[in-house]
Amino acid sequence: MNREQIEELAALDALGALDGDDVSAWQKLAADDAAAARLREELGDIAARLSLLAAPVTAPDELRRRVMDAVFGDTTTAAQTESGGNGLLAWAAAAMVALLAVAGGKSATAQRESVVVRDARGEAGAPFVALNGYGDYARAKASVLWDSGQRGWWMQAQGLPALPASHRYRVWAIGEGDGQIYDCGELPVAAGCGRVFLHPDPAVTSMQGFAISIEPAASKPATPGTPVILITPALRG
Amino acid sequence: MSHPEEPDDRAVEIALMERITRRERAAFEELYARYVNILYATALKFVREESDAQDVVQDVFIQVWDKAKMYDPSKGKPLTWVLTLVRNRSIDRIRAIQRRARLRDEFEAETVTDESAWARESLSRVEAGEQGRTLRAAVNQLSPQQRKVIELAYFGGLTQIEIAEKLGEPLGTVKARARRGLLKLKEMIGPQL
Numbered sequence: 001m002n003r004e005q006i007e008e009l010a011a012l013d014a015l016g017a018l019d020g021d022d023v024s025a026w027q028k029l030a031a032d033d034a035a036a037a038r039l040r041e042e043l044g045d046i047a048a049r050l051s052l053l054a055a056p057v058t059a060p061d062e063l064r065r066r067v068m069d070a071v072f073g074d075t076t077t078a079a080q081t082e083s084g085g086n087g088l089l090a091w092a093a094a095a096m097v098a099l100l101a102v103a104g105g106k107s108a109t110a111q112r113e114s115v116v117v118r119d120a121r122g123e124a125g126a127p128f129v130a131l132n133g134y135g136d137y138a139r140a141k142a143s144v145l146w147d148s149g150q151r152g153w154w155m156q157a158q159g160l161p162a163l164p165a166s167h168r169y170r171v172w173a174i175g176e177g178d179g180q181i182y183d184c185g186e187l188p189v190a191a192g193c194g195r196v197f198l199h200p201d202p203a204v205t206s207m208q209g210f211a212i213s214i215e216p217a218a219s220k221p222a223t224p225g226t227p228v229i230l231i232t233p234a235l236r237g
Numbered sequence: 238m239s240h241p242e243e244p245d246d247r248a249v250e251i252a253l254m255e256r257i258t259r260r261e262r263a264a265f266e267e268l269y270a271r272y273v274n275i276l277y278a279t280a281l282k283f284v285r286e287e288s289d290a291q292d293v294v295q296d297v298f299i300q301v302w303d304k305a306k307m308y309d310p311s312k313g314k315p316l317t318w319v320l321t322l323v324r325n326r327s328i329d330r331i332r333a334i335q336r337r338a339r340l341r342d343e344f345e346a347e348t349v350t351d352e353s354a355w356a357r358e359s360l361s362r363v364e365a366g367e368q369g370r371t372l373r374a375a376v377n378q379l380s381p382q383q384r385k386v387i388e389l390a391y392f393g394g395l396t397q398i399e400i401a402e403k404l405g406e407p408l409g410t411v412k413a414r415a416r417r418g419l420l421k422l423k424e425m426i427g428p429q430l
Contacts, residue, residue: 008415010416011418017397020398022397040312043419046422046423047419048321052275052372057278057281058277063294067273070295
């Protein structure tokens with residue numbers, strides 16, 4: 001490969017336009033050739049500086065609150081972060097998640113009739129169902145505990161990004177065996193944390209898992225209409 | 238109005254990245270303050286919608302916090318790495334919401350004249366920072382064909398093959414224009430930026 005070809009690959013890599021066989025060829029070259037690696041860095045800096053052509057703007061204060069809330073769970077209200085629904089829908093769609101994949105899911109039920117929940121945080125060693133976030137919501141976590149006194153579940157979640165006023169977090173329970181999905185209502189969230197008592201059906205005391213999704217505030221869907229962002233690990237598709 | 242921060246202190250920012258890998262919130266907040274305006278402006282240039290741009294920047298800062306260890310100083314400055322994250326995330330967003338066709342059309346409309354709207358838009362911002370002015374002057378020195386290839390690649394997210402198909406030019410021509418264009422920018426602005 002001559003110098004001109006190396007420069008072509010470096011330029012196209014810097015612009016993010018490499019494809020086909022050139023990708024692997026360039027990766028190997030940049031790994032083995034110090035001069036090529038240096039050229040990649042130099043042209044990468046030049047390409048990145050194209051961003052300086054963007055019109056000067058000042059980021060809104062609201063953005064700082066959103067970021068700090070998402071990263072550290074700082075106090076943020078929905079009203080402070082209202083930014084319209086269209087952006088959120090795309091944001092939720094970008095989570096790249098699987099919708100409820102309950103078929104064949106291994107039971108994750110950990111509820112015990114003997115457990116009386118006094119505090120949703122639970123005691124060390126207390127049985128609970130853990131929910132993990134994934135994709136863009138990997139920082140979010142939730143746990144669910146059975147409250148035999150009230151015949152329902154306490155859910156406590158943390159690390160949830162603030163939502164625009166147009167959307168809400170919604171909780172779902174997945175029935176044991178038949179995989180039926182129960183709408184458990186909204187999960188109110190403040191400062192990244194939410195706590196809610198779930199009683200999807202008085203007759204049902206055994207669930208194989210739970211999930212949290214983001215839904216339009218005005219709707220009351222029968223099944224999750226937007227991607228699920230937290231789910232019991234055993235149920236994740 | 239001055240251009241948003243144009244951080245150029247590589248050593249300081251590498252140190253900030255190292256502190257972020259140690260989960261130091263103060264370092265993250267300082268990096269946020271340094272970068273947020275340029276990242277937001279960049280995202281806005283890609284996605285056009287303020288709410289989308291905010292989502293992109295938020296996602297990128299989360300990525301910085303969670304994946305700071307992936308930053309490799311030997312491959313470039315922290316700002317370069319973060320801007321690449323913004324670009325990639327923005328392009329993903331554009332693709333996800335299927336606005337790419339509209340973006341292409343806009344680029345097409347913008348580049349029918351010798352002086353692209355890209356440069357015109359930027360030149361109208363006479364109060365932009367020194368680096369921005371230097372860069373715009375350099376961009377105006379490129380041929381329209383070189384500018385177009387760079388626009389379609391960097392801001393349009395098209396690959397070399399897609400650019401060749403769109404322009405109806407041989408792949409080799411696209412490669413050559415990208416090479417000449419970026420090397421010319423490097424020659425004109427490399428020592429100054």
